[in-house]
Amino acid sequence: MGDPALRVDGLTKAFLGQTVISGVDLRIAPGEVHALLGENGAGKSTLIKILAGVHTADGGRISVAGRSLRPRHRLADAAAAGMRFVHQDLGLVDDLDVTENICLTWDFSTRGGLVRFGATRRRVRAVLDRLGVGIDPRRRVGDLAQAEKVMVAVARAFATEARLIVLDEVTASLPTPEVARLRDLLRQASRQGTAFLFVTHRLGEVFDMADAVTVLRDGRRVASARSAEVTHDQLVEWLVGRYLAALPARSGEPPGSGGAPVLRVDDLRATAHHAALSFTAGAGEVVAFTGLVGSGAREVVRCIAGAQRPPEGTASLRGRRFPLGDPVGAAARGCRYVAGDRQEGIAPDLTVRENLFLADYCHGGRILRPRRERRAAADLIARYDVRPGQAAELPVVTLSGGNQQKVAIGRALAGSPGLLVLDDPTVGVDIGARVAIHRLIRRTADAGVPVVLASTDFSEVVSEAHRAVVMRDGRVGAVLSGADLTERRLVSESYRAREVT
Numbered sequence: 001m002g003d004p005a006l007r008v009d010g011l012t013k014a015f016l017g018q019t020v021i022s023g024v025d026l027r028i029a030p031g032e033v034h035a036l037l038g039e040n041g042a043g044k045s046t047l048i049k050i051l052a053g054v055h056t057a058d059g060g061r062i063s064v065a066g067r068s069l070r071p072r073h074r075l076a077d078a079a080a081a082g083m084r085f086v087h088q089d090l091g092l093v094d095d096l097d098v099t100e101n102i103c104l105t106w107d108f109s110t111r112g113g114l115v116r117f118g119a120t121r122r123r124v125r126a127v128l129d130r131l132g133v134g135i136d137p138r139r140r141v142g143d144l145a146q147a148e149k150v151m152v153a154v155a156r157a158f159a160t161e162a163r164l165i166v167l168d169e170v171t172a173s174l175p176t177p178e179v180a181r182l183r184d185l186l187r188q189a190s191r192q193g194t195a196f197l198f199v200t201h202r203l204g205e206v207f208d209m210a211d212a213v214t215v216l217r218d219g220r221r222v223a224s225a226r227s228a229e230v231t232h233d234q235l236v237e238w239l240v241g242r243y244l245a246a247l248p249a250r251s252g253e254p255p256g257s258g259g260a261p262v263l264r265v266d267d268l269r270a271t272a273h274h275a276a277l278s279f280t281a282g283a284g285e286v287v288a289f290t291g292l293v294g295s296g297a298r299e300v301v302r303c304i305a306g307a308q309r310p311p312e313g314t315a316s317l318r319g320r321r322f323p324l325g326d327p328v329g330a331a332a333r334g335c336r337y338v339a340g341d342r343q344e345g346i347a348p349d350l351t352v353r354e355n356l357f358l359a360d361y362c363h364g365g366r367i368l369r370p371r372r373e374r375r376a377a378a379d380l381i382a383r384y385d386v387r388p389g390q391a392a393e394l395p396v397v398t399l400s401g402g403n404q405q406k407v408a409i410g411r412a413l414a415g416s417p418g419l420l421v422l423d424d425p426t427v428g429v430d431i432g433a434r435v436a437i438h439r440l441i442r443r444t445a446d447a448g449v450p451v452v453l454a455s456t457d458f459s460e461v462v463s464e465a466h467r468a469v470v471m472r473d474g475r476v477g478a479v480l481s482g483a484d485l486t487e488r489r490l491v492s493e494s495y496r497a498r499e500v501t
């Protein structure tokens with residue numbers, strides 16, 4: 001067998017004396033799709049940043065296709081060796097078309113110093129065809145669905161003779177069917193010898209997409225295995241170091257079923273492109289809006305929380321008018337919101353404690369003395385398993401992404417909400433925190449609070465919602481509940497739009 005696409009031996013890294021990567025080994029064969037798993041803060045991003053030359057390792061060796069990288073290598077060295085990186089933000093320019101985006105990192109065809117657009121587009125089309133990606137190279141990237149953008153970013157990396165493409169949580173907010181399209185693309189590219197290392201928190205993707213998996217815990221490699229030879233429970237045990245019980249299935253009916261609706265939304269048009277929709281939520285009922293990326297589900301919940309202003313619509317909460325598109329008015333009526341975009345949900349330079357108590361509702365209307373605030377912050381940090389455990393006085397920006405999300409959730413669920421609105425609350429959080437967050441949502445609902453959820457994670461919708469509204473192109477495509485609320489139905493209802501339109 002030839003050299004591995006990537007070989008890492010004894011990699012070590014500390015920040016401010018704290019070891020975050022400790023003697024990590026990794027092998028990825030040419031054409032292998034390898035998943036990298038780990039709880040929030042386990043060291044996945046740090047490992048990737050070391051590969052990319054953003055951070056310098058304190059020790060260890062890295063070689064790509066048999067070629068050793070020099071110690072203290074830079075991004076240019078990583079690129080010259082054949083490594084490409086696709087980060088969660090994808091690094092695409094919305095205003096440019098697919099060809100221009102791909103050619104930003106790949107040479108345009110030129111003659112006499114002039115760009116030959118026709119020839120360039122043909123080369124780009126040939127790359128897309130090799131990958132089985134049916135996207136017109138003339139389309140503006142800003143008009144593509146999220147899954148298509150991910151594909152363009154992967155095609156761009158692939159176009160430049162990549163030996164290893166590293167995908168850092170690019171599937172985090174892709175719904176199940178769109179992940180399947182990405183999986184087909186990776187298979188196509190891997191057949192041509194390109195290897196992939198991808199970071200995910202969704203264990204299903206290990207079995208669906210990966211040939212092999214490596215699990216990190218507290219900066220150490222716990223195990224590497226072929227995906228076909230591990231079970232879901234084994235992965236969970238490697239991840240958290242113990243058996244983690246899944247939450248029991250929800251009982252079918254919300255606690256207040258049969259009673260009058262608590263939240264009532266009438267004729268809401270979330271954007272000019274949305275059709276008007278009306279819905280109600282009863283006491284303790286969890287209503288989930290879902291669909292493919294771009295279906296318009298997110299916008300509906302954002303209007304309710306006041307994160308965006310709808311052109312039309314009215315609402316009431318417990319019989320009193322509830323303002324739509326008004327964050328201050330919504331909060332005054334007891335609405336608590338967890339934003340899908342982490343940057344919206346936290347103040348990066350403030351400490352974890354300051355973030356937890358940013359809004360006065362967390363104090364329950366009381367003034368908290370500094371000592372009590374510190375104690376309350378320590379309680380919330382423990383309850384949400386925010387790591388490191390002594391994080392209260394650290395700027396939130398120094399926490400790993402998933403731990404920042406736990407802080408945002410902790411703030412929303414502190415106090416006693418009258419309405420809970422969540423936009424993809426578990427994106428980027430590890431399975432332990434996911435179970436903790438679901439337990440808290442259930443507890444909030446069980447106390448009679450209506451919950452409106454937008455989620456791209458179909459398994460979350462099935463396990464946590466009483467009713468799911470599947471959106472397609474800004475309109476309600478289907479409403480599912482009870483025995484009809486299954487992942488299979490969510491997939492087929494989400495896709496039906498594509499077949500019809």
Ligand SMILES: Nc1ncnc2c1ncn2[C@@H]1O[C@H](COP(=O)(O)OP(=O)(O)OP(=O)(O)O)[C@@H](O)[C@H]1O
Nearest residue numbers: 015020040041042043044045046398399400401402
């Ligand atoms: N620049 C930095 N300075 C100090 N500490 C850091 C820095 N970058 C990361 N860390 C710490 O290193 C540890 C590993 O973080 P890392 O971002 O690699 O985790 P992760 O596995 O990618 O987590 P997540 O799933 O939440 O993205 C965390 O404890 C984090 O706080």
